[in-house]
Amino acid sequence: MSSPLNPVDRHWFYERAIQSPAQLLPFLQRIHGGQPLRLREDFCARARLCDAWLQAIPSSSAVGIDWDADLIAASAPHPRKQLFAADLRAPHPRHAPADLIFVGNFSISELATRLELTEYFQRVRAQAAPRAVLVVDTYGGPAAWRTGSMLRIHTLDDGRRIHHIWEQRAVDPITHRVENALHFRLEDRGEIVAECTDAFLYRWRLWGLADLIEAGEQAGWLAPEVYPELEGGPTRPEGESWAACIAWRCPDSPRTEE
Ligand SMILES: C[S@@+](CC[C@H](N)C(=O)[O-])C[C@H]1O[C@@H](n2cnc3c(N)ncnc32)[C@H](O)[C@@H]1O
Structure with missing residues (x-):
């Protein structure tokens, strides 16, 4: 429990010690390689990446999805930001196609079965723009x-x-x-x-890289690249402990929406 004498709560700690949207944003833009404007942040909590995105890119827009309605309600309103309190294991709320989709801080592990994982990748793909990039982080070793x-x-x-x-x-x-x-x-x-x-x-x-890669490909994403988190180019994760981002590209023509 946080001490009642101090005006800090668990989210205050989390957003300062764990999240780093200012570093993440240029990393994601570099992985994308183009000029993505429409971000979708899944499992977004208070959607801090959306906020950094909207602030950094004037003509951009952002969609955030998290099933915790209290977190969504606590996210700062913005005219170019659209937030949904929704379960990402079910059909997704409709929104404009996204150029870049990000699933961060190991949130993909919230999906517990292979069916949930594959269906999730399919649903994201159905709302992705041509040449969109989906980036998911995980850890292992x-x-x-x-x-x-x-x-x-x-x-x-x-x-x-x-x-x-x-x-x-x-x-x-x-x-x-x-x-x-x-x-x-x-x-x-x-x-x-x-x-x-x-x-x-x-x-x-805790999904292995091979499971994630296979599920992404089954859902119609192109063969992915694996990056070390927040730095460098494509890599092969190694060592006792690692964190990595998998980046899939969408084929030019998205599938029909469900
Ligand atoms: C590990 S936190 C990550 C938060 C944020 N993405 C970040 O980078 O720090 C996981 C988030 O996923 C949300 N979540 C868990 N299961 C979910 C589901 N089935 N559908 C939508 N959101 C979910 C939780 O409410 C929580 O905010």
């Missing part, structure tokens, strides 16, 4: 299959520091179901002034 915690420290502009702990609480190498938790502490000049234990709990299906 031998360390992904071990329980344990990792601490990272993020320094804010005012010098305070967020201690962010990523805990892999349970892993099942047979079913690929995992349980992860995020914990935060706010440190001000050496003193912990707020903390948020179990700020977010995730019960996920």
Whole structure:
């Protein structure tokens, strides 16, 4: 729980320590390689990437979808932003075709079965513009299959520091179901002034790259490229622990919408 003495909540921590839309935006534009204008951010929470997109690209538009109506309601309104509170496992709300679709912070793991995954990729494709790019991030490596915690420290502009702990609480190498938790502490000049234990709990299906790639191709996306997260060109993920983005391109003619 966050301390009542401090005006910070779990989303305040999350948006400062975990999300980085200002870095993500040029990375996604580079992967796309053209001049995408219409962004769709799926599993968007408060749609911070949409906000950065609209601010950076004057003639752009953005669509955000998340099933948490409270998060959608808390997202800042904007005349070029369209938000939907909807379950992405079901037929998607209709919107203008998207040039770039992003699924971030391992949200693809919210889809638990292979059927959900393939149907999701099909539905996204049905609302993608010709030559659209779909980017999905995930993590892996031998360390992904071990329980344990990792601490990272993020320094804010005012010098305070967020201690962010990523805990892999349970892993099942047979079913690929995992349980992860995020914990935060706010440190001000050496003193912990707020903390948020179990700020977010995730019960996920950790997809292998091969499963994701195969499901994307089955849904009609072209063979993808794999990028290291937020940097560099196409890569082969390796090492104990890695995070990567898979980028699929849409063939020129989108399928008929469902
Ligand atoms: C790990 S968070 C990621 C938030 C954001 N994309 C980011 O980059 O930080 C996963 C989000 O997916 C949403 N979510 C989970 N299952 C969903 C579903 N079936 N349909 C729509 N949204 C879902 C949750 O409400 C949550 O906001």
